[in-house]
């Protein structure tokens with residue numbers, strides 16, 4: 001089969017692209033530029049979402065509602081959840097690292113659909129600005145990121161409509177990205193590269209993208225119906241007009257449970273790339289890692305009603321969703337044991353990337369254990385919608401995904417910029433993030449068990465001290481961002497020159513210059529059949545890709 | 556493997572298991588129990604807490620040990636061991652979690668069943684008067700109609716609950732009492748039919764270990780048997796608007812005599828409780 005794209009037209013589009021730093025503000029078609037656009041844009045939204053979280057923690061230092069008006073508090077918690085999920089974690093673990101790494105991993109020069117890719121990114125800044133501007137124009141939505149009707153139908157209608165528009169745009173962006181990843185991984189693989197030779201992140205992104213494409217349209221449809229209920233006074237979910245509020249919950253969670261995996265599966269993939277490099281060992285149990293991703297994808301689609309055990313769901317449904325949910329722990333557990341086995345017997349550099357990765361393992365194991373407990377109906381009916389759940393999901397999405405994002409930035413920064421980050425500052429950053437995070441969220445388990453519901457601005461005064469403790473943790477987390485930001489800006493200009501492959505890694509993105517040329521490789525893409533071949537002599541010589549890989553190509 | 560390290564591993568494993576069991580049994584993270592199903596809940600909690608502690612401490616121990624033991628020391632070069640996998644080990648750590656999950660699932664199903672299957676008095680109970688009915692605790696939640704909740708073997712005290720922004724209202728059909736505070740006698744099965752007037756709320760009493768959403772347009776049911784006299788908070792657990800955090804009330808659990816006093820004082824029908 002021949003590919004009939006005339007090379008000249010490709011050249012001419014490229015030449016229209018701005019050069020230098022300006023290209024990061026342009027409609028660039030280069031997957032590396034788009035990846036970094038996702039990353040920086042996501043980080044800006046992370047800072048905004050973090051400021052909102054700090055406002056929540058300030059309000060909760062006292063048991064009465066005194067720091068902000070009650071309706072503002074509900075706007076803040078709604079914006080916090082929506083921004084952190086849809087504008088920070090999902091775009092960064094998928095869009096940023098996916099765009100940057102996947103073409104390298106499959107041996108392509110770009111994503112399958114570069115224009116769709118740029119469109120997917122450029123939907124995000126307007127959607128984010130729209131969402132945040134709603135606070136200043138009409139007041140933002142007040143019904144939480146879950147937007148349960150009838151509250152979402154009857155409260156702050158204008159803000160809710162803007163929220164829906166913004167989430168629809170972000171969902172569209174996510175679907176475009178998902179289609180692009182599936183096409184790139186399955187169709188743009190370099191000749192000779194087998195599926196079971198792909199780096200693990202490709203499998204994670206394949207699984208995630210399948211979830212994105214299957215479940216995001218359901219969310220979109222649901223939100224369109226919700227918007228009809230608000231503006232056209234239809235009665236899909238409005239009980240006054242004969243609608244059913246529980247149907248919304250089913251539809252919403254059919255997307256939003258898989259959304260958890262859309263946030264953590266790519267993180268699993270990134271950790272699988274980082275650990276072998278800094279442990280100097282192959283990734284333990286590659287085939288079982290692949291099968292467990294597939295199992296998580298399949299099971300992840302049939303567990304949604306575990307969010308609805310107190311919604312009056314029938315007993316058979318509770319039983320089914322308990323069993324399905326608890327069993328996700330098995331493939332997830334395999335991955336964690338395999339990572340520990342990857343550490344075992346390695347030659348581990350205790351750098352920032354490894355520390356954040358191991359912080360992720362520790363945090364996520366705790367979040368996973370509380371998750372199995374929450375899957376049990378009798379356990380859940382007590383702690384559902386309490387701070388126990390707040391603690392649980394922050395251990396998953398912050399302790400899990402965000403720790404991995406930091407690990408990944410420490411790991412790939414030399415690839416992005418050609419310079420090293422300051423490792424001492426990085427380890428310091430890890431230390432305060434880890435302490436602050438656990439101080440903030442561990443005590444919240446106790447709060448939930450003892451009677452503090454989530455999403456409240458006022459609470460029983462007996463919980464004051466523990467809430468203040470939690471707020472101190474949040475303060476540490478906020479402060480921990482400062483050394484990181486300094487490190488990233490300072491190292492971009494003054495950091496030690498990294499060289500092409502400072503970690504002596506074997507995955508394909510390191511087998512070119514840092515930062516890479518616009519076409520990714522000067523010559524032909526190398527064939528990397530053993531991306532984790534550390535400690536194997538025959539592979540070790542391959543670090544210099546030029547001769548041997550070209551030899552491998554002709555086979 | 557040298558003999559001494561094998562002994563050390565066995566010793567550490569036993570210490571981990573024993574420590575986990577001790578922590579799970581002795582550290583109490585829950586408020587007092589005040590309903591018949593709460594002690595059953597606490598039993599489940601202890602088991603989950605024990606297993607969770609063992610798994611968590613074990614995993615953290617392995618990670619920290621690996622980081623210290625296998626760290627790259629100054630001057631060291633070269634790679635770690637080229638181990639790509641170990642099928643028996645991987646089967647082991649697929650099977651062990653699967654067994655643990657299966658155990659937890661079966662055990663929690665048993666708890667679920669002892670609590671009344673979380674479904675207060677199902678329709679079928681009409682037909683065959685179930686001997687199980689009296690043994691079950693009836694701390695249950697679910698949806699359905701009031702008719703479905705009357706069986707001959709138990710006479711529950713029926714209470715209608717109306718939730719609205721931002722209060723709970725309790726109506727006692729017998730005696731036609733309307734109250735903002737819930738009064739219940741110990742040892743009596745209570746069945747509450749709940750409905751919301753506006754948005755979704757949730758009725759939660761932490762000391763009862765029970766929660767049920769109160770939904771507009773769809774009645775839900777919550778059953779429990781209070782056991783320990785006292786005043787406990789009723790908390791709305793579903794975001795319902797700006798004053799959601801202030802949507803609280805009190806449940807007063809009292810002896811049957813005290814309850815009768817309260818009932819007589821407030822009843823409009825001048826009938827006795829029984």
Ligand SMILES: [Cu+2]
Pocket residue numbers: 256257260303304306307
């Ligand atoms: Cu879920």
Ligand SMILES: [Cu+2]
Pocket residue numbers: 719720721755756757791792793794795799802
């Ligand atoms: Cu409420």
